[in-house]
Amino acid sequence: MHTVTVEGLNKTYRSVPALSNIHLELGTGLFGLLGPNGAGKTTLMKILSTVLPYEEGRVTIYDLDLAKEGEKVRGLLGYLPQHFYVPLQFTGRELLHYVGSMKGLTDQRQRTSQVERLLEEVNLLPHADKKIKSFSGGMTRRLGIAQALLGDPKFIILDEPTAGLDPSERIRFRNVIEKLGNDYTIILSTHIISDIETSCEKVAVLNKGSVRYQGTTVNLAKRAAGCIWELQVPYAEYDHYAKEYTVIASRREMNHAVFRVIAQEPPHLQAVAVQPTIEDGYMAVINGVTG
């Protein structure tokens, strides 16, 4: 059962195409969105979050037509933008009350209960009455997550939600959204592959405004099967090999450099095929190298 469908979506900025013929189908649960900078992820997120209009295509969210029923879609929406800016003169609690009221939580008791619960969930309760200008980057990010979850949204869009969080906060966050993923549709756009790896069952890869992959995370890793190689070379020749091959990762072992290389054919006689990860699958899709 798909809760969000995107069909033939096109978006241009002053005749420069930003998204071309996007087709996506999302169900409940966590959906990862991957892609390099400029791939069109943020544009897609902004369209889905009703920030931007689009020229062509059809987007339905919980059976609501985004173009015609934007207001109703907004009632289902929780959005955390990549750059989360809020008026710094508010306290954390005040901001959440303000956002809650703008999200339609007009009943004060209900709003207060949600605000307090979310403050606790994002571990901001002790700082709730401090002005946001005194918050650290991580605290501000957590506040952003809390505002996105206010109003019990069914469709949550999270753009780089864990950027700036320390490991324990990141784990706390994952737990929160994993719980929500049981009932709601969540899109998670991130550069941190491990967030996708641990949380998302399905993922899409965008590059240059087009969907290059859509499927499970397991299959994404499989896209790189037979194309990921490890190569051990003398460390003195590091620069030479780094230039010659598409290197995903490298590490130093004694006097040698071990490269993780992506290539259709074995790049070197001594290269050894290894088991691909999601990150390898992502790189393979982006570089157009598939097994």
Place this chain on the structure above:
Amino acid sequence: MSSIKLVYRNEMRLLCRNLFMAIPLISIALCWGYIILTYENESIHYEEIAAVFYNNFQWIMMVNLLLVGLYAVYVAGKDRDSEFELLVVTYKVRNTEWVLGKWLVAQTYGLCFAMMTLLIQGIWFLNGSLSMGERYTNLVYLFVQMEGAFFIIISFGFLLGILIRNMLSYICLTALLGAVFLLQANSYGFAYVNPRLNLLTPYDSMYIATPYTTIWGINGVFEGAVLHQLVVVLTGAIVILAAILLFHPHRRLRMERNGAVALVLALMIPVVIVGGIRYTQYNSALEQYLLMGQQYSLSQEAYSINAIHGERPHYAFSMDRTRLNIRLSSDNRIGVDSELAITYNGDVAANDVSLTLHRQFKVTDCSSTAGITCSRDDDYIHIHLQEGMKPHAQLDLKLSYEGDVRQYRSDGLLQQAFVEHDRIYLPKEAGWYPLIGERQLAASTYGGPDETYAKFEVRNGALLEDQPTEFAVTIKRDGDSVPMALTIPREPDGSYKGTSQYGLSLIGGNLEEDVVGPTRIVSHPEVMEGARNTAGIYMDYWNYIESWLGIPMAPDVIYVMNDDHSRLTESTPSQQFIAWSFYAIKYVDSAVMVYALANELIHGNPSFGEDVHVLQRAITWGLMKHARMETEYERFGDWYAAMEGSSEAPAGSAERIAGMNRYDELGEEQFKQMVKYLYNKYEGHKDKAEFNLLAELERYEGE
């Protein structure tokens, strides 16, 4: 509505927490504090509290508008610039609720300026001599002016803030206010571009420099301002609706769009109607003024002669007695029944006599026991006596007339004559009672080279009389009555009786009368002390000139008026009546007075020749001696030479100066007697240019 309230409440919280936003308010409060302290520290006030208030309000209002306008642009754009708006547009809150919530915050900020100014005005005006009604009117006037202006400027600020997504929005708003400033600069009575454009200002500025006119307060502009501001507020509502329609149009609901468009259309109807009424009001004043420029046009030469010499009828008839029964109604209309006694002073019998009455008045009765026929030609009433009039015969005439008294000057911005429930002004030059002869009630230079929009300059006619007239006037008013004064004294029974060569000027408003020596002073109660003080200083000089030259100097009556109306009376110089303005009563300096008084006695007209000029200087010297003004010159001759810019008397006048200087050396009294003799001789000449100082001096020596 509850969402608007929520947005408003939270945005207000942000405003209150931004201490920088208090700086403009504190600065404006400090400015007012300085103005009030400076005024209240004066021992004698020459200007009313309201005059000082409105003089300063003009520039403070512009500063307020700039501050509030820029704040509006900031509020409209701050969340877009900080990207908080990107988040907000994903919430359920509607465009209308979000924009209006923030717009109301900006309006509240504007309201803070308005309330602070109202509080300052309300408290300060308690110190002035105003009725409660006047205080209330002033508060309402100030409120509608400020709030209307803030309403529209904040709406424009939002429109610009939403429409233009960079610093250009701030520049555009400043440019908009710059245009308003230019329009105001165009409102000084000699507009260079169409003065109808002045109606486009965010607050009513259809007056010259200040809306306050001393004894008439702001009553002359109040109604117009309310009408103007009603249009401004309605237009402001249209502008903010346009801003809402332009805010993230893709997320605008159909209901919102339809509602906003319907409201815009609905608001345009009253805007057009009320705006049309306001436009028509001013347009009719301007059209009347423009027509007057054509009707009273004189050639440049005739205009100059009229201005210098005044306009005496030199007429064989004199108006010996004028009885006026006047009915004033508060809609600018008067009805008059008059009985006139006209004497013929000619040598041979005459059949025709002319009177002057402003063309706006319709003559309803023109009759006499003698057989007469009356005809009308613009401002003139021609009376033909079938039997003719013998020399020294008297014609008793009954003349009834009625009509609208409204007349305008200065691009229609200045009302020259009006009769309303709270203010009255009927200057002699309005031609509101019959004058003997065919008189030029106004003079304009229409048709000459002129860069102004009206293409002419207009001033009141110089209406000097040959003979005094005995007046008896009764006035009946509809409704409320304000204190009134005429240039002749009031009798205990409420009528006015007196003989005057000047004539009649009726004034009514917040005034009181007092007497200094033989002179009645009519002024606003707050400046009466200042006026009395100045009259006292002048009285010393007038008495001195009277005892020296033997001519009456102290006027019968002094009106203390606003500068524009006072200046209009200057065309008719009269010993019996003077109109003073704030400048006349405040800036009294003997160094200036001696020259002004000498000029009053002998007009410094180059065409009168050097002899007249020397005599004028001699009178000035005499007055300087009286004032004990210290100069570095001991004798008249040395001072005169210095005044003419040389070390010795100019060759052309050396003999005359030397002759006069001899008397100065003999003593002050001798010099005074010599000047008195010369002045009397000068006065005896009908053509002043014929005055020969040297010949008269020789004659004086012979005597």
